[in-house]
Amino acid sequence: MEVDQSWGQKAEDALGLASASEAEKLLVMLAATFFPFCSDSANDIQCAAEMPDTTTLYRTLVEQIPAILFTASLEGGISEAYVSPQIEQLLGFTQEEWLNDPVRWYQQIHSDDKARWSMDAAQMLLTGEPLRADYRVIARDGRVVWFHCEVKMVRRTDGRPWFIHGAAFDITELKRAEEALRRAADELEARVEERTAELARVNAQLRSEIAERKRIEEELRRARDELEIHVEQRTVELVKANEALLREIGERRRTEDALRKSEGTLRALFDCAPDAIIVIDQRGYILQLNAQAEKIFQYGRDEMQNQSIEVLLPEVDWTSWCDRAFHLGEFESCGQRKDGGLFPVDVRLSPTETKEGRLVIAVIRDITTRKQSERELREYASRLKTLSRRLMEVQEVERRRIARELHDEIGQTLTGLKLTLEMGARLPREKPQEVFGQALEMVNGLMATTRKISLDLRPGVLDDLGLLPALIWQIEHYTAQTRVRVEFKHHGLEGRRLPPEVETAAYRIVQEALTNIARHAQVDEAVVQVLADDQTILINVEDRGVGFDPEVVFATNETSGLAGMRERAVLLGGKLTVESRPGGGARLTAILKTGRNEVAS
Template identity: 30%
Template sequence: MELRARTAEQIVAGANPADAQFRLLVESVADYAIFLLDTAGRVASWNPGAERIKGYAAPEVLGRHFSLFYPPEDRAAGKPEAALQRAEREGRCQQEGWRVRKDGSRFWGDVVISALRGPGGELQGFAKVTRDMTARKRERDNDLLRVAMFERTPAGIAMADATGRYAHANPAFLRMLGYSAEELAEKTLGDVTHPDDAEESWRVFEDLVQGRRNQAEFEKRYLSRNGQVIWARNSVARLPDADGRLRYVVAMVEDITERRRAYEALSESEARLQAFTRHSPAVMYLKDREGRYRFVNEQFLQRFGLRREQVIGHSDAELFARDQAQAFADRDAEVLSRGLPLQFEETVRYADGERHNVVSSFPVFDAAGAVAGVGGVATDITEAKAAEQALREQRTLLAEAQKVAGLGCWEWGPSSGRLVWSEELCRIYGVDPGSFRPSFESYLDRVHPDDRAAVAHAVAGALMDRRGFSFEERIVRPDGAVRQLRSKAEVLRDAEGRVLKVVGACLDITEQKRAEELLRALTRRLVEAEEAERRRIARELHDRVGQNLSALNINLDIVLGQLEDAPSRRRLEDSLALVDATLQSIENVMADLRPPLLDEYGVGAALAWYAEEYAQRTGIRVAVDNAHDAGRPLRQEAAVALFRIAQEALNNAAKHSAAKSIRVLVEDQDNEIVLSVSDDGKGFAPEHAPRGRWGMTTMRERAEAAGGRLSIQSSLGHGTTVRASVPF
């Protein structure tokens, strides 16, 4: 750097490039590229050092702009021009950066550009001195990299002198032991080593110091500043100086405390597993992908009457009869191909005879996640199997009998055709249990002709799908009496899923159905009575109260015209306003009791009127879409029911839904008129709706009283739709 500075100073001092001494000076410097630029930055001279460093001969570069030595990204950023401007402004510009040789390769250059001025201070050009610093930059970068690795590596690194005292340690090692750099500098390796490991640590250290070995790897325990034990894997080596004498012993320290704990936990777990498999009553085994046994427990050996050396390393085909070995191999192949656990029941020939097992077979994976074999646990369920079958039959009958005491029960074997009826069932059917021989055909003969096809289809579907069924049916007794029954049955299956029998019970619900019909009739009469009472009250309000108030209004108006006293006129005007308001209230009450539009123009017009009044009162937008054919006559009972259901649904929406808009749709579908009231409110879960609340029972009763039906669809966050359908 000193030589370069002196050379640049000679150029800046105004040395004449044509002077022989100057040329000799420049040409004698081979480690530096020294050349002149004109005021525009074009190369004006070239020395051997420049040719060596940049690769251009003088004829190839003279007259060309010096920016060709810069990388494209620097040229695009305007760095060459900026350097000349700085040199012109400050007299000198020094930079380091990448430069480009003729062959396109790059080198790291240390560059000085000096402005050359004439006697009057005018700019005459520039002198440029460049030195190739690539090797020095690489060495500097490597030093920085080594420092970064030492400081930032997650592994601990520590250096100790020949006495074992710590000289250097990286942050990871300091964090591991909890010491500061100053505190650790006062410690030797023995001070931070667990007492049980100290002797061996010093022995290895002395071997390294004396040169008996150059490196060593071992595990040992450290003691942290707070006394915590830290397991670590140590990779230690001699670090000599340039003359080969020991400078430091360096150690790479990896904290393996958690790994050791995991290993110890695994060892304990393996011990527990071995104890479990040794004493478990279940048969346990492991096989490799080729089907060779790698592990079996004591129960396996006892059950099959084999010794361990006979089993380990051998396949099923070498141990068992062909059919049993093939069954085992087929199950294993299924687990291996699917890579998923499989549970099944099987019959196995043990040394003491055939037994029924429930087997859990599962894939065993290697460290890479590939299936390496098959494992299995087989539990003997022979006694449980027999007891379970008997218990299942009794439990089904008992459960049905407990649900509804006094039911008629039956049991049918589809394969044998045998059908057994209880005495109570015979009584329900009106037959003599002593003489009647039930069969499926005789049962179908007693089903009402209108229900026979549906009943036969339900039973056949239950047998085909191997599931239970429940339905209501009508039967005809021998005396011609029709009874209504609710029948429920369950299908019992064996281990392979085959139907063993069908058991069921029947409840006579004739009286219940009659009561329901009476209740519907009563509800219809109550609705009719309510509507009649509404009409009567509306007429009374109109004919009596309304007429009297109208007359009072006229009289007050006449008196008002005759009064001149201002206070009296104001009182009378207030009275007139009160009478008008009362008349309006009465009109609203009459409309609510019995909207005149309902009788005169039909349900569509009445709903439109009510929706407008509802929107004004609640602030909720209501759209009424009346697609009903006004030409089709609608029963008065049906019109009133739909109007009242719509009223109740709208009132519920205002109270509970927080809706912003509601759509009311009236449309004709076949022989029914259908009303839908849909809101965009918060909705609710129908199964959690409080019974007897929100008017749902009233709405359903009105629909059923008119011969129709009502349904409600809702879910949280998705609004509610009330749908009522009644016949014309």
């Protein structure tokens, strides 16, 4: 390849060296720094003599830099004078192809970045200010490669622009990582909005159900009032009709027809009511019921008529219930279907006195869904309260441990260091070395203690290298501290990063499980197994120790960390189970959802 032979001279002038000899001396110093093949100062002159010429040294240094370095002459228009071999590795073009085509560099710039590059280059040529910007370049195979460019212009001694030189660094992976982080943030925001909308819909549904219930109750009240008024009116009419029976036979027939039509309308309203309506006599027997009652209790109308109400409401004692019907109003009870299944119901009583005796209209609503929602809310509140209490306990324990370590280790070391330095200050000036040595040893111990406390709080290897290195470090550290050997098996974690919250949860679950083994299991061996696929990560921690009763531990909320581990798994859409019995060892299994937000190592 033919390369501009004045390149070395241009680099020498650009560096501001007075002569070629000074440039050679500088290159010898750089070579001695980066390639220390001469270790004896007596041989420096001989080694310098064996160094290659200045141009070769410049080229060797430039071509070792992991970036595309280039120069371009400004005399007679911009044209490439030199480009480093990394052009072929990053873009697929050889040096000859790149330099022989004077417009290739502009053709390969991404179409969306050409106008910006032109403006930036013009600004640099007009003002002489360095160009620093990011651009996309199209490789030979069509890939889009991101480069961060650093370009400067060199002038001649008379101030005229001479040439430009610069470096282009591949930042494609950085850009991909930024895009992955942006997508993760968008997805999280979308999930939050979705959850908010879901809660709003549930709230609106509850308000709608409450309003519907009030409306139905108001309609039933109006229907009852209308029915009473209508019955009174019809009674008056019948009395008059009886007095004029002989004279108004025709009128009576018309009145009877109208009565039948009215009863049909009432029956239709009665059957279309959304709740079960049952008319009961004073003995507790069912006289009438609507279609909704057949649907709820799964009996036919003929099967329920003349049956005791206690068949449908087994918790009701009708003997005492009927006497208090006027005062009971609305209450909750338990209904029983034909198949024997029990379900919660809301009962509203409306007693009335008739000529035949006291009747009670019972409006019954199935509240299974409402009870289930209330139970789930209570369970969630209980778990949340337990978790909050557990978090406070863990926080206080951790604070006490840190305070104890600061007082017992760092505090005592600082006190000893203070006394040592005070003693050294009182010694003669020619005898402080031994005291300073002791002080230095104390400072080193203090730094080691501080680093240990920092690693116990959160190991940096988890954030820097990922879950697998962090677990290996934790197990080695655990074995050294507790003398409990751990057999570690894993699959699917090599060279892979999971979402931070998944890595943290998995690490803490393994850490807490091993801590429980060291405290309670009374064994010298344990097994940890971590298996991961595209969607989940499975964690098994097993020992053959004294064992325990998991139900008792969860019920008494003992501070074994099991509740905290379970909440970590549930928050990630997973679950945690514990299998154990007294004297039979223990096995903890956690399944976590990993999702698709992974970062390639």
